[in-house]
Amino acid sequence: MDFTNILGFVAAFLTTIAFLPQVLKVRRSRSTRDISLPMLITFIAGITLWLIYGVMVKAAPIIIANAITLMLNLLILRLKIKHG
Amino acid sequence: MDFTNILGFVAAFLTTIAFLPQVLKVRRSRSTRDISLPMLITFIAGITLWLIYGVMVKAAPIIIANAITLMLNLLILRLKIKHG
Numbered sequence: 666m667d668f669t670n671i672l673g674f675v676a677a678f679l680t681t682i683a684f685l686p687q688v689l690k691v692r693r694s695r696s697t698r699d700i701s702l703p704m705l706i707t708f709i710a711g712i713t714l715w716l717i718y719g720v721m722v723k724a725a726p727i728i729i730a731n732a733i734t735l736m737l738n739l740l741i742l743r744l745k746i747k748h749g
Numbered sequence: 750m751d752f753t754n755i756l757g758f759v760a761a762f763l764t765t766i767a768f769l770p771q772v773l774k775v776r777r778s779r780s781t782r783d784i785s786l787p788m789l790i791t792f793i794a795g796i797t798l799w800l801i802y803g804v805m806v807k808a809a810p811i812i813i814a815n816a817i818t819l820m821l822n823l824l825i826l827r828l829k830i831k832h833g
Contacts, residue, residue, distance in 0.1 A: 672802045679795025686787035699783035703770035711763025718756045 677730040684737035688744075697745040705742045712738060761814040768821035772828075781829040789826045796822060 691697050712735045719727030775781050796819045803811030 669802065669805050672798055672805065676795050676798035676802055679791050679798065681795075683788050683792035683795060686791070687785040690785040690788075691783065694783065696783050699775065699778065699780050701771040701774040704767050704774075707763050707770070708767035711760050711765075711767060714756055714760035714763065718753065718760055721753050721756065 674726065677726055681730045681733045681737075684734060684741065688737055688740050691741060691744045691748070695744075695748050697741075697748045700741065700745055702745060705738060705745055709735065709738050709742060758810065761810055765814045765817050765821075768818060768825065772821055772824050775825060775828045775832070779828075779832050781825075781832045784825065784829055786829060789822060789829055793819065793822050793826060 687700075691700070712731050715727060716731040716735060719725075719731055771784075775784070796815050799811060800815040800819060803809075803815055
């Protein structure tokens with residue numbers, strides 16, 4: 666695997682795992698007031714399309730990264746709806 | 750342009766523009782307590798690597814989408830550092 670691919674994998678790993686501390690924070694604090702609901706909805710819509718795109722072009726890294734990002738952001742959305 | 754490419758562009762547009770309502774919200778409220786700092790730092794690191802990846806593979810859509818996402822998230826980070 667060349668340097669460019671490694672860079673892409675590290676980038677995908679970071680932009681995916683980034684949402685885990687946000688999930689943990691709002692689970693702990695039960696406070697989501699400062700998180701924008703339009704952001705969450707728009708981002709989740711975009712990630713869902715990326716996931717479909719990944720399936721269509723049969724790209725496993727796109728599918729895996731976006732499936733995890735989608736799951737984490739759906740958790741944040743659920744907590745946002747719950748706590749307001 | 751085929752359907753798959755259009756899907757990719759719409760996905761990139763949504764995941765990029767998603768951060769604008771978050772910027773506007775925290776600019777207005779001056780409150781960023783519920784936003785995770787580790788999330789912002791990890792996400793910004795990942796987006797920076799995506800941007801470098803885009804330059805290396807000479808992919809204009811990756812460069813443009815990640816440059817805008819980076820800019821918006823740096824604005825959120827600045828407000829997070831300012832308001833805590």
